[in-house]
Amino acid sequence: MSEGPMSEGLEAAAAALREKFADADFAGSVKFEVEDEGAILVAGGEVGIDAGDSDPDVTISASLDTFREIFDGALSPTAAYMTGRMRIDGDMGMAMKLSQILG
8 A cells, every 4th residue: 555645756657657658568667766755657658656465576776867868868778877867677678678668
């Protein structure tokens, strides 16, 4: 269960992810940790708030601004990772698939 209402920033990120994953063939699970906001879990084609009890295949962490730039196409996921603006923990193969979906 999430604690309280979702922030506007987190809601916007979740909406962007729903759009990105709508037609994607993605069988894994990924947690997007948005610094100072919370976390979003994508699993089984569903996008929702992570209650903290998930064990995703990969966790991607970044600031809300970094995620916005990635979702808007202004920043590639690879560039965000290489410049240290995004951290990846878990299955790197899964992260590469995500790069194609988000990019």
